[in-house]
Amino acid sequence: MKSMEKIVSLCKRRGFLFQSSEIYGGVQGCWDYGPLGVELKRNLKEAWWQDMIAGHNELLKPDTAPSSFEMVGLDCTIIMHPQVWKCSGHFDLFHDHMVDCKESKKRYRFDQVRGRWVEYQDKKIFVSTLAEIETELDDVRRRGMKFFRLRNKDADKITIGDESITLDKLDSTTEVLAPDAKNLDTLTEPREFNLMFKTTLGALGGEEDATFLRPETAQGIFVNFKNVLDSSRVRVPFGIGQIGKSFRNEITPRNFTFRSREFEQMEIEFFCHPNQSQEWYRYWRDRRLNWYVSLGLSSDSLIMREHHQEELAHYSVGTADIEYAFPFLPEGEYGELEGIAHRGDFDLRSHMEGKLDPSTSPMTVELNEHGKPKYRGSGKDLSYRDEILGEKFVPHVIEPSAGADRGVLAFLCEAFTEDEAPDEKGKMQTRTVMRLHPRIAPIKAAVFPLVKKDGMPEVAREIYGDLKKHMTVFYDEKGAVGRRYRRQDEAGTPFCITVDTETLENQTVTVRDRDSLEQSRIHMDELAAELQKRIGGV
């Protein structure tokens, strides 16, 4: 049985994950990687970088891709110019105003709750509802009548306002019947929930120097688009990848590292011709799903969830989430590992012209009450000139955005297995094994002398030293060999190399496989090559 409790406890016990600042009681939503965890996470990030960026061959067209393409990397700062977040839309989106209902204890986005004025005799109240647009009027009528204790036959005695308006357009909430309340005036004052971490540039900085820790790494790529074009001779279609920390002040961090306040992203912004964006979207969506499977996530536990048309910004051809059946979720529910979004030209154009209004088509710059751009863009030309087509255009963007910490968590959950094997007394013992893919396993191989005598430790140490030049290895000569095997099972080490009597005679060692428990005999000199073959990847 995979329980989150067991996984969390193993992570702590073996040094995969610790709570941040634990000796002071911990900090909500912050987690540290221990000695094993840091290797696992590094391996995952390196596998991503290798498979997406460094190892990409721009000369060959992948089978399923519309054409060949280039990939380059980037590493941007966490603190950026404040205007970046205004034009990206994060400044507005992350400054939600929320109200709490004192009666129902529910919380609502202030600008998302709508309703109508309802009048009966001398009394006028504002009935709010979360119902869909189509059923909104009926819901307001029903709740309004209930409030005034009217029967169906009295339906015409109340007057319902023609206009459906949101709470933020009201002067006060004292006459408001909250969506889940029976009484009036149960809402608190709207309060700001700032989901971005505010910080200050410069030691003496005041409010005008305020900026934010980035809530995503993507914007660093967009604002460097021109720099990359000018310096690296890449041509559309091409992608820019980045791995780095991002910060979101989550209201309710929970579920171990799944929703952390400080987390690491692995993002690609892929720039292509608008006419080809749909094909590229499908290519990246399928390729990214396969990547997780190739590293050992079971396809039964993964789903690709395409967002419905109504969830999409109008400029987007599609957005899909790759989701994993985390053990802390109820049966049949999935948590997001990665989102692949078609972003059109929203980002590049917003950084050129000023923040666009995504609800307009074609998109125009969002204006303030004076008819000026609400947030001014950089004014720099971020379009692309295709010399072959003789065409100038703003590329469309496909964004595969993965959470590194969520990936690590998914692989930990997937790897955790318990099986039962009889010990030498015939008593059943539980064996805990982390079946991590050899490519991401923190330790690739452990080296043991079978016993701590007869010159076996000396030979084993020599092998250890040689292997260390090629991969992460672990040396252990303490206690019974069975116990040492079990320890490595919990760490997810795929191979254990044991020096025995035969080694002293013919220089062969046994290689024990973590999953099959099978042992094969290999000559010492071939060990590094053989292990690298079995680990796969690069």
Next chain:
RNA sequence: GCGGGUGUAGUUCAAUGGUAGAACAUCAGCUUCCCAAGCUGAAUACGAGGGUUCGAUUCCCUUCACCCGCUCCA
């Protein structure tokens, strides 16, 4: 942010208004030729702050963290 629950050793759990125990894990030694064996020994814990009390890990308050449900999740 709301409601409920839980905080004791590295882990999983006991007990107690007056000296805090166990199992496994860890370390040292002996033993050991292939899957958590055995023997001997060792180290290690009451989340934090305040209050009540002669005395608090235990009772009370506050706080922090974790778990469950709601809420939120661009």
